[in-house]
Amino acid sequence: MHNTWKVFMFELKSILHKKSVVITTLVMCAFFLIATSVPTIMTLFDSKSNTPTETPAVDIGNSGFFLSSDSFSETELAAYFGPDMKMFDSEVSLREAVVSGTIDSGFVIQDPTSYKSIVKNKDMYSVSAQMVSSVMQKINTDRNLLAVGIDPAKVDKASIVNITVNEEILGKDANQSFLISYILMFAVYMLVIMYGAFVSTSVAREKDSRTMEILITSTKPSALIVGKVLANGCAGLIQFGVILTAGFIGYFANSANYPTFIREMLFGGLSLDAIFIFLIFTASGYLLYLFIYASLGSLVSKVEDVGSSVTPVTLLFMVAYLVASLGLNMPNSLMLRIGSFVPFTAILAMPIRYFLTSVPLIELLISLALMIATTWLLAVLSIRIYRLGSLSYGNKLSFVKAIKLLLNEKKV
């Protein structure tokens, strides 16, 4: 234990003194401070350009019209699209304007119930044509109502009925925790991928530089690997903690300028128990992955082979990320429920489930017990793999081959 602490302190100091870590942290802090200040910056710009202008009833953006028949008058359309609507005197000139990019879309109104839409490139989410359809429908409806002697204004008034919803949420509101869940999930994803790579490279570098033999003859392999994993884990938490703190400082300094719905999506559903569940599952899952990364790092002899060696565990973690991100949109799905029990996916899946839905205590405990047991097992296994891999120079050992060797060793 004493030597684990010495390894831990040496490794932690070594990581936190790395220029790359310091620079990345500072850059990320600056980025988060700026990003969280965007609403305030936008307010500054908005206050300058907020000169009152008459806004049209229906905004169809930069569009132009040509009336090829007398079915509608320019005045009728202007009542909806505003007096500044662009009129063209022929379909050809309208088409030219679209081609040259003067306008984004052109509409040739052929008769009361049909029109032609001309665009250069059709966007997936263009709503201009739908707007034109709605306006034409409204004009036609009004005409028909007038024809039978009914005042369209009265019908409009009669159609406006506001329904008030009094929602009572007994569990959790997924809307309220969505954004913070996403941010934290992404942070954990980055944390595991980055520090997993750090720890495996660090182990492989000791082997590559032949420092390993001095280390394993100086202290126990368990002290070396546990100290190293904890140091990398801790360095990751410190780095991400600093970056997230910068983000929170930025947010709280600018929170007055955030729209209410974003504020609710960020912190509306966040409670102390949710933070506790997040921290405990993240910490144990993070350790679980770091132990796997460390043992895989010890199976290669050269730093450049680390990438291929850790690919399987990186893929496994990407599956966990996929399960959690799909679960973010379907928090009650069976997939997320199963995912929240499997230790390799529970690191992300359980906090997401807990943020967005109500999870029975027994399920939390079972999942946590499974996670801790697996982490412990993998820690023991990784110490043995590390000891085995630490001196097998030459060809890369696969994870499966290492396990087979360990089993054979036990039989002997």
Added chain:
Amino acid sequence: MILEIKQLNKSFSNKQVLHDVSFTITSGKAMGFLGRNGAGKTTTIRALMDVFKADSGQFILDGKPFVTTDYRVGYLPEERGLYAKEKILDQLIYFSMLRGATKKEAKTSAEYWIERFGLTFAKNAKLETLSKGNQQKIQIAQSLLNDPEILILDEPFSGLDPVNAQVLKDVIVESIAKGKLVIFSSHQMNYVEEFCDEIALIENGEIVLNGNLNEIKKEMGNRRLRLAAVNMSADQLKELLLSKITDIGIEHDSHSLIIELLNEKTKHNLLQDCLNCGIDIDLFSGYEPSLNDIFVKKVGAENA
């Protein structure tokens, strides 16, 4: 302290690399563990350091099984390596602390060896900024931290220039004088000859020669003489001796002929015969083989 290595066997991938390796190391005496590259020196030392387990055999220190963690052991592995990007002082302190020193003791020990090897100017430099020779000195310093009772050096002279080799020799001689148990392996006989008290010579995983170097030299030099003449070349002398004198074997090295006395032949007879043949004697003395001669004789000239 007496460390006995007994009946050591080790195989890798069904190939046996050590065959019943046995020898003894006594503290206060310099033990040279000698052999060609690939003879089994590093495997023996790694098994001794518990880097891996031997298939069979024992390490007995003063009658009890030897456990590395029970003693202060300084170890210089054959494959050298330290943290390239860490400061020298920091990493020496770290290694010292891992072996049980307090931070203060570790710092004192690390600073002593850095100074001893003349590297005080670089103690806060990263290892990678040092020349290769200086990096080697740091590797050696690493094995000397914490005043080890037992010093195990695998090929310590490999890659050292003559100046650094002398520094290392001084350190080894000093450690032996302090009564420490020291074993070093080497394939460079000329480096270790002058301060080896005992040798164990390994070839193809088997100990082929073991014992006190002076006694071995005496034994191998027994009934052998050096002979050179003023009035003829070595070849002429050899021809003359072969034609005129019986009961002798003749070899030669760069210095002189080496005559082995066979059967009942005595030194006195040989001298008389030489004088009778009219040889103007330039050199007539007892022959003591060099370590290199012993090595070549045991391992074979083609392998040396």
